[in-house]
Amino acid sequence: MTDFLTLFIQQSVNGVYLGCLYVMVALGLTLIYGVLNQINFAHADFVTVGAFAAFFTATRFATRVLGIPDTGAYLLSLFSALGAGALLGWLVSAAVFAPLRRSGADELRPLIATIGVSVLLENGQLALFGPIPYQFDSPLARETLRIGKLFISAQSVLVVAVSAAAIAALYAFMRFTFMGKALRAVAQDRETAGLMGINENLVIALTIVIASALAGVAGALLGPVVVLTPFTGASLIVKAFACVIIGGFGNMEGTIVAGLLIGVIEAFTVQYLGSGLIDLVVFAMLLAMLVVRPTGLVAERKEENV
């Protein structure tokens, strides 16, 4: 019985830490949807770009050029991933979302255009980095804390800490700063916010940059615990969508709860059903959710549009 309990707690811990990674990715999607009513399909590929940026910073630039030791190099790489994500977000905002918004395109054209960006990013990275997985060796992934019978890697502690800090910072930004208030105003009613003197284009660009920076950091956190290939992020997009749908599009709290839930469900799926079935289980949940309350979800969106 105690063995069962230990296993249960161990998998819950693993699940929470996976869930934190999903939340970091899904929050960006839901943030963009809340403000813009658009999906950035390339969002998860920003995770891959962040992971590669961190990898090259940690293993090449920081250690060899700056001569910073292991842990310092890895922590520095988090910031380069953040920068890479933010830069990509700005590019996609300026090159795809802004022109399509100006031309008054329907809701599906930006989705299709960002599917193109996603395909381009994945295969561009494939051409650059090759298909062979990279071994991103974080010093923290090697260290393990032991609490009783539980094993917790230092990397997972860092993942939980960084995502908690990022979520707290995001909330503080939304609640206490003028830009955050402007962002919420644009999310509520873009036209009226514009009439109140809010520069809506700036707010939308900022939202996409913040969302993409989160994705980049998620990449740096994810890199050391998975096999790093150009398609690492692509495998996340399905789970990120699941978080966003189950949590309710544009609903930040819902997305956080759904992300943690999916992380825990994934951990238990690996334990009891096998790792091959994760995507099946998560997507069956997503489809079930869409069947159970599709009208609720769609009706909510319609109200916003009228």
Add this chain to the structure above:
Amino acid sequence: MTLRRISVILALLGIAVLPWLLTTGYWRGILVLCAMNVLLALSLNLVMGYTGQLNLGQSAFFAIGAYVSTILVKSHGWNFWPAALAAILASGLVGLALAAFATRLKGHYLAIASLGFAVITYQVLINWESVTEGVRGVYGILPPVPNTVALFYLVAGIALAVYLLLDNLVRSPVGDTLRAIREDEISAASLGVNAAVWKAFAFGLGAAIAGLAGVFYPGFVGTLVPDAFGIIESFTMMAMVIVGGMGTMIGPVIGAVVLTFLPELLRGFGELRLMIYGLALTLVVLFMPGGIVQAYTSLRARRRP
């Protein structure tokens, strides 16, 4: 003779002549692939272009056509043609099942649900090893006809037949109904259109046509592995439809031909094929939303003021 009849005769002549202009085995293979892509683009265009339903799950129907026909032939000893018919029916029926979602979901939600459907299908192909052989794959699959030229005539002939069928369909009142649903579902419903039934019709027919293309794929490449049916296949079909011109009949055909041959003409760049698809998709949506067809018509309109 009407213009339409002349075009059909020209198309038939083109199909007949092409394998004798591109005589190497490699290029004849590309021709077969192109005919298959035309079928797939036509199938997606019916759902996405004419009915206005963004469906990211079309790769699943391509997969179902390929797997059902191959398994019936290989494991149950069926003849190719009855197996093909069963596979097309199976794809169509699963298409109707996806339509059950499409009648309740719109826009982004439908896009994600259909994406989920494609991912689930792909995962089932990998995990249901006792039937699909999983990632090991099925090997030594023979095409229904003896050589590549015959296979090209067969698939291209079917593609032309499907084109004419769909062309008649979209000119008929059914086409008007589908377009009405695309433009404004609520107005269409207020005029007595049962949107759910007609969406199901479009999804089912589109799925059956994608399944039809899938029937010929395993025999053409000789092997069957799940990786041939990832969601990237849905995106390449979408690229063909969008680049050619969504919601026109000839557009997806042009898109399929251009996007099949363009990467071949730029060979030596290895991974560039999919990069071109991604770039083309983004650039066309940004700068030429009606695709090649619209660009051509607006160019002609400008020349004749």
